[in-house]
Amino acid sequence: MKLTTRGRYAVTAMLDLAIHGENRPVSLADISGRQEISLSYLEQLFAKLRRGALVDSVRGPGGGYRLAHNREAIFVAQIIDAVDESVDVTNCQGKGNCHHGEVCLTHHLWQDLSDQIHDFLSGISLADLVNNRGGKGAARSADTVQKLILQ
Amino acid sequence: MKLTTRGRYAVTAMLDLAIHGENRPVSLADISGRQEISLSYLEQLFAKLRRGALVDSVRGPGGGYRLAHNREAIFVAQIIDAVDESVDVTNCQGKGNCHHGEVCLTHHLWQDLSDQIHDFLSGISLADLVNNRGGKGAARSADTVQKLILQ
DNA sequence: CTAAAAACCTAGTAAATTACTTGGTTTTTT
DNA sequence: AAAAAACCAAGTAATTTACTAGGTTTTTAG
Numbered sequence: 001m002k003l004t005t006r007g008r009y010a011v012t013a014m015l016d017l018a019i020h021g022e023n024r025p026v027s028l029a030d031i032s033g034r035q036e037i038s039l040s041y042l043e044q045l046f047a048k049l050r051r052g053a054l055v056d057s058v059r060g061p062g063g064g065y066r067l068a069h070n071r072e073a074i075f076v077a078q079i080i081d082a083v084d085e086s087v088d089v090t091n092c093q094g095k096g097n098c099h100h101g102e103v104c105l106t107h108h109l110w111q112d113l114s115d116q117i118h119d120f121l122s123g124i125s126l127a128d129l130v131n132n133r134g135g136k137g138a139a140r141s142a143d144t145v146q147k148l149i150l151q
Numbered sequence: 152m153k154l155t156t157r158g159r160y161a162v163t164a165m166l167d168l169a170i171h172g173e174n175r176p177v178s179l180a181d182i183s184g185r186q187e188i189s190l191s192y193l194e195q196l197f198a199k200l201r202r203g204a205l206v207d208s209v210r211g212p213g214g215g216y217r218l219a220h221n222r223e224a225i226f227v228a229q230i231i232d233a234v235d236e237s238v239d240v241t242n243c244q245g246k247g248n249c250h251h252g253e254v255c256l257t258h259h260l261w262q263d264l265s266d267q268i269h270d271f272l273s274g275i276s277l278a279d280l281v282n283n284r285g286g287k288g289a290a291r292s293a294d295t296v297q298k299l300i301l302q
Numbered sequence: 303c304t305a306a307a308a309a310c311c312t313a314g315t316a317a318a319t320t321a322c323t324t325g326g327t328t329t330t331t332t
Numbered sequence: 333a334a335a336a337a338a339c340c341a342a343g344t345a346a347t348t349t350a351c352t353a354g355g356t357t358t359t360t361a362g
Contacts, residue, residue, distance in 0.1 A: 004349075008261065027308065038351055043310070050310095060359025061307040076260065109227065109280060110159065113271060120267050129260060157320075178337065189322055194339070211330030212336040 003117070007080040009037050010045050011129075014079050017055070018071050018126040025057075025064030045083050052082030071127035077118055158231040160188050161196050162280075165230050168206070169222050169277040176208075176215030196234050203233030222278035228269055 016031045028046060032039040046065060049055045054074060055065045067074060167182045179197060183190040197216060200206045205225060206216045218225060 006349075009350090011260070025308095029308080040353085041351055044351095047310075057309060058359090059307095059309050059357080060361095061305095062360065063308050063358090065309090109162070109275065113268070116271050117264070117268060120264060124260065155320075160321090176337095180337080191324085192320095192322055195322095198339075208338060209330090210328080210336095210338050211332095213331065214329090214337050216338090 003080065004084060006045070007084045009035075009041070010049065010079050010083040011076055013037065013042060013045065014049070014054070014067070014074065014126060015129050017065060017067055018074075018130055021064075021066055024062070025066050027064035030064070048083045049079070052078065054078060054082055067126070071130060072125050074126045075122050076124045076126075076129075077121035080121060155235060157196070158235045160186075160192070161200065161230050161234040162227055164188065164193060164196065165200070165205070165218075165225065165277060166280050168216060168218055169225075169281055172215075172217055175213070176217045178215035181215070199234045200230070203229065205229060205233055218277070222281060223276050225277045226273050227275045227277075227280075228272035231272060 012035050013031050016035055017026050020026050020030070020034075028039055028042045031037065032042055046055060046057075050057055050065075054068055056068050057063070057065055163186050164182050167186055168177050171177050171181070171185075179190055179193045182188065183193055197206060197208075201208055201216075205219055207219050208214070208216055
């Protein structure tokens with residue numbers, strides 16, 4: 001399945017951007033420092049995020065990246081789609097040619113799971129994450145959020 | 152995340168077993184032939200499935216594997232857990248030490264997604280798959296099912 | 303107007319994982 | 333006794349992933 005560390009990194013970086021980028025653009029060097037993701041790796045991820053129209057870039061000193069839309073309008077599924085190409089758990093990437101050119105025994109199972117995951121992640125915006133409402137809304141203590149935001 | 156080809160192979164093989172193993176045990180050589188999975192790889196998977204008490208083995212000629220429970224009582228999540236260890240999308244395997252020993256920004260998101268996937272796959276039994284009710288019950292034409300079962 | 307900060311780009315590489323191979327042994331049936 | 337099967341351990345090829353190296357271009361601040 002396409003749900004790897006790459007996607008996690010991308011969501012984390014976008015969340016960092018949502019938290020720290022209200023006024024000025026945020027440089028990848030800053031995100032790299034805070035989230036401990038290699039700068040050059042971030043560059044590669046943000047190239048994809050930009051192609052996916054999720055962020056805008058500002059070049060030159062004082063530049064960096066900005067969210068291309070507001071927090072409420074950027075969903076986790078979009079981020080993962082942008083960097084991982086797809087959230088797909090089938091073997092045949094949904095083509096249905098997994099067994100001698102026909103659908104394999106479990107094709108529909110994986111297809112349905114894929115859809116399920118995509119639906120789940122499509123319902124969660126960056127705003128939800130900032131406001132601590134990831135998924136079912138697992139509790140996160142107020143001071144943990146503070147620590148994470150203020151570092 | 153732990154949702155790889157290994158898990159898919161395991162579910163496919165177990166489904167093959169459910170379909171072909173009503174009377175006699177099914178040898179891995181048979182499954183290997185039908186599903187095009189390397190025999191030795193199947194052996195490794197079935198060692199784990201046996202440790203997970205999902206199948207029983209019968210040694211000697213005419214031997215093979217049998218489901219350890221009936222189709223209704225074996226769920227996809229159990230199969231994947233047995234071969235992939237866990238269906239976990241967090242970076243820290245649920246430990247919550249992903250960022251300087253604290254939970255990372257997106258920990259709860261991945262935790263919730265993990266739970267979601269696990270719940271989904273826990274609701275689908277081998278019997279459901281045999282009867283073509285994977286997940287939301289995507290339609291599969293009757294003759295496709297025939298082809299798959301009768302090969 | 304120049305130095306520096308940033309994005310932007312390409313290619314390569316190290317590490318990890320995955321799928322598979324090899325070459326056995328043990329058990330049990332015919 | 334031969335053969336069919338499970339069972340086992342170690343190694344390997346292929347792929348993917350995360351990261352590094354080494355640039356260029358753009359733009360701002362001084």
